[in-house]
Amino acid sequence: DEDTSATNFLIRDEIMQKIVSKDKEPITPFIDQVKNIYKKFGTSSVLVMGGSGDYFEVADTVILMDSYLPHLVTDKAKEIIKNRKDLREIESYEDFRDITERIPLPSSIDPFRGRKKNVKTRGLNNIIFGTQNIDLSSIEQIVDSSQVNSIADIILCALQKTYIDGKNTLTTILDMVFEDIDKYGLDIISEFRDQHPGSYALPRKFEVAAAVNRLRSLKVLQVP
Known part of the structure; x- marks a missing residue:
């Protein structure tokens, strides 16, 4: 814009x-x-x-x-x-550089506060993940708090299923979780999926990645 x-x-x-x-x-x-x-x-x-x-x-x-x-x-x-005479010069003739893949380290994504698991959401703008606050206020594509609930549980699900293992890139991790969702339904991300969890709306991978990137404790390895 x-x-x-x-x-x-x-x-x-x-x-x-x-x-x-x-x-x-x-x-x-x-x-x-x-x-x-x-x-x-x-x-x-x-x-x-x-x-x-x-x-x-x-x-x-x-x-x-x-x-x-x-x-x-x-x-x-x-x-x-x-019909316009434009004297502006093109400033780049080079290809856009490759995107560097990143591997999230599981030790830097901790859902616990002390001995208690602490994963909560607050409206559209905040996820409490362990001792960390993930600020989503600049992710304007999120339009419903149910998406925020899903984002929080997708991150937790990726940890619990060891998709975040220090080897998989963030792209691969999200592909794995969303493949599970496509196969088993959105409630696969819930710890209480035997009961109807409700309050879920499917976000895009981009919103989940944006939330992970805003986790202050996050540490990654860059893929050369």
Whole structure:
């Protein structure tokens, strides 16, 4: 979202490029990497813009929202860009770097407070995990407290099933848990699955990973 992103992360126009050369600016604007991300990882990007039209040049689809109704204006945007004289230089010709996989260490994810297991949730924004508080307030994709309940129990389930074993990457761990969910149902993550646990809604792997990454005690090994 343009409103919540740093301007120099999104774009540097030709005037700023002439004043502040690339060797003095460590940030490569997203506009110069967005195509590489799709080519390398198959990941699409959805941008909400209202102040800069530079992204029309790299966009595959342009949708105009008018009175809450969407209108496809890709052809019009491309025509405008074609007739514009743009002196901006592309700042990166390199492929987007590989994503480094990480292996969570089980000793750093402790659900106990003393001798008692202490895993609780508080609304949309907090998970109490052992002695740690996991702050979810910046994960805006979480929309229901039932998702938070599921996230807490997915992490606990991964520990109890030793999916978090100091060998599996976070990606592998989440794949294993979600495979169990697909096979046996969402209540497989509950310690009380013989009873109907209720209060569960399925999060995405991304929200679970975001919660794990916010655990202050977390220690990981990076896969070379």
